[in-house]
Amino acid sequence: MSASDNSSANNKAATAHLEDIQGESPEVFQSRYEYYTQYPNKWSRWREYIREPAAEMLGTMTLILFGTGVDCQVVLSTKTGVAASPKGDYLSLNFGWACGAALGVWVSGGISGGHINPAVTLALAVYRKFPWRKVPGYMLGQLIGAWIAALIVFANYFHAIDIFEGGKGVRTLSTASLFATYSLAYMPAANCFFDEFIGAFILLLVVFAVSDRRNGPPPPGLVPLVIFIVILGIGAAFGMQTGYAINPARDLGPRLMTAMVGYGHQVFNYRSQYWLWTPILGSFAGALVAPLVYDVFIFNGDESFINRPSVSARRHFAHARHAERPMAPAGFEPDHAV
Template sequence: MTVQKKFFGELISECVAVFIIILLGDSVAAMYSLYDPSPYKTAYWGVCIVWGLSVTIAIYVTGAVSGTHANPAVTLSLALFRGFSWRKVPLYMLAQIAGGFLGAAVVYTLFAPVIDHFAAAHNLDRLHDGAAAGVFFTHPGDFVTPMHSFVVEIILTGLLVFGIFAITCEYNTMAPQANSGALIIGFLVAAIGASAGYLDGWAINPARDFGPRLFCFFAGWGASALPSPGNYWWVPIAGPLVGGVTGAGLYQTLIRPFMPRNIPVVVASSSDQSA
């Protein structure tokens, strides 16, 4: 396989990974938001589990090809601290955003009649009221300002990438073995959502938010999507990028240097023994 073909496969893999995450994650957001009574309103943990499992499934599908970054914050952190090629970073990020865009398009195809009914039933307009926008992208929750959300995204994405670096550290003897790391990363995403998701929708991934937001801009939401009320669009991009690098840096500084290194046993040769 040529280098160019391999890299092309990696880009497809990253696009597919985010596509899977958005297809499942935004669909469960639609189930949560658009139906009354909602099957999840009194079972929010179910929403978190679906988002987490979407990440797990994406890793199992694409991990052998690209490593399943599926998140520009992870890609940037790996380039800074784990030797990932800087040459690949921009196109990885574009592929991830494209996956988010395509995933949102399919979710819209699935739920378009329900979205229209929801907007009509609540006398809402996509362009002016952002009707059902929460299905596709994030926004600050009650009592949360955009700047506070920026801090939230730094902390939550920092925790995510800190955990990913720990789970994938080759020296971490307590990390899940073989391929079970994908499941634990999914549980980490679910735990973050369950503990803090109501603050701002826990984007923790620029592609997860911006790809669907870009789709919605062209699908009738317009300024409700970009730049969004309060000019919020940049927060789920900048916050996770800063948070991811911070979390990775903390792991590399505070934990990794103290991990046990397995020292290989040197077996003496016959000439050494006879010396």
């Protein structure tokens, strides 16, 4: 047989179906055998491209559903026209946001790592080699999830908002604050920024600590419980003055929603673009400083640029030890393709 004949036979065998090779009809083959395919249909192949950003979207949506939902229930119920008696207090607010954060991480943790916060995503890219190509998709997913959740909560409570505001369609910052964050009147600009900086600093310090394999991390799957505790603690200790956004998507998504449903430009013009320099820049600043402090004083893994070998060490091919979990902060092991 010639080389060309051999090549033709090999190509034909490679393209033949398994049932054809075994001499069985597709019906008989299907009744006798079962096999796994990663893409059983067209949608499953497309889903692979958006799965991680979609997980971030659903996780952040869960966070905002619980958070803005508890804000609306507690505050709106103080009006007797809305409810016969108040349905919660400041502690209820803290528990609602903590539950939302923990459950949001649980929803998305095994797929995307459960960041549900652009500040966490940026910090992991800077300090833990999280792929930069994924950062835009994650942040967009987080923002969209926050916007969708805020819109759902508004649709659920808009009748109560009308009663609270004193008229149908009346929209002021008193109810806009149920969705985005606003500071107390006595707070100077620098103190507002610092308040959000502190909250984000604490959050990221804990996130990087629990994802450090050499620092007594909780078992995989229990990191959402740690997130619950830290969010509850931040709210109880630092939530009064600026509303502890500590998450740019948590503030910007609902703020965009309020601007679109009747609140207008006032939500962005408040205190000379407060929305930018406090919940966004303050959160990002705290989120970038906390890992730097942690890495300088504690972390010794090779993921951080702080532990990059010196020139003399590189001459001997030295490197730091690998220590970080691959899916921080949620603590789940990543899926492996079959």
